[in-house]
Amino acid sequence: MRALALRADLPDPQLTFVLGGARSGKSAHAESLATASPAPWTYVATGQAFDTEMEERIAHHRDRRGEGWRTVEAPLNLADALQAVPEGRPVLLDCLTLWLTNHMLAESDLHAQTAQLLAVLAQPRGPWFVVSNEVGLGIVPENALARRFRDEAGRLNQQVAAIAGSVLFMAAGLPIKVK
Numbered sequence: 690m691r692a693l694a695l696r697a698d699l700p701d702p703q704l705t706f707v708l709g710g711a712r713s714g715k716s717a718h719a720e721s722l723a724t725a726s727p728a729p730w731t732y733v734a735t736g737q738a739f740d741t742e743m744e745e746r747i748a749h750h751r752d753r754r755g756e757g758w759r760t761v762e763a764p765l766n767l768a769d770a771l772q773a774v775p776e777g778r779p780v781l782l783d784c785l786t787l788w789l790t791n792h793m794l795a796e797s798d799l800h801a802q803t804a805q806l807l808a809v810l811a812q813p814r815g816p817w818f819v820v821s822n823e824v825g826l827g828i829v830p831e832n833a834l835a836r837r838f839r840d841e842a843g844r845l846n847q848q849v850a851a852i853a854g855s856v857l858f859m860a861a862g863l864p865i866k867v868k
Contacts, residue, residue, distance in 0.1 A: 702813040706849050706868075708821045709859030718857070718864055719781050719818040720754060726779040726816050728757035733771060733780060735788040737764045750783070764791045768805040777815045785821035785849065786842050793838060803845060811852045821846050823858070 705722060709715040723730050732754060738744040751760070763770035767788050774780050792802050810819065825843045830836045850856045856868035 702815055703817070703854040704810055704813045704849075704852060705816070705818045705855040705857065706821070706846075706853035707818060707857045707859060707864075708823045708846060708850075710823055710826065713859035714862035715820050715822075715859040716750060716783050717753070718859055718862075719783065719820045723779045723781045723816065723818050724757075730758050730779045730781065731774045732758050732760045733767065733774075733782045734760055734762050735764050735767060735782070735784060735791065737787075737791065764788070765795065765797070768802075768809045771806075771809045771817075774814070779815055780813070780817040781820070782817065783820040785819060785845055786824065789842055789845055790838070793834075793841070799841060803848065807848055807852065810849060819849060819853070821849065 705719075707715045707719045707722070734747070734750075736743060736747055738747055761770050761774070764787070767782070771780065771782070788806075789799075792799055810817070822842065823846065824839050830839060850868065853868065855866070857864045858867050859865070
């Protein structure tokens, strides 16, 4: 891994991983963590609006963020999008499970895509906050695709947690420090 010397006026680079279930408050909490650093902030969005409900979710997230945010849409090329963010800029990546879904639907090489992403996440160039869903707390899904998604998401979350400096689990809007 390459060493990177940051300027003294830039925030320390660190990867913070925020995960939780649906509507646990993980995105809002990650936004509050990111905005504790000076603007401008970069929001790297992985969601795609394939239907009206998803369009509304995306609009809600965008409206909540307000001024000072630059949005980068990266439904598939997440590693490249992260590498393009200027050094020292706070980054909020929301979310890994949508990125995983996009790659599964595109029948991408998940191993290669994950390895590329992890290499970039292992060397944040500023305060980076990554959001993901914890999907392994429920019942075993009845169909093969849903089971594969659950398993792939669990493996991806474990790998990101292993390289993160801090891991938070969200429950009912409350952060629980895991690491």
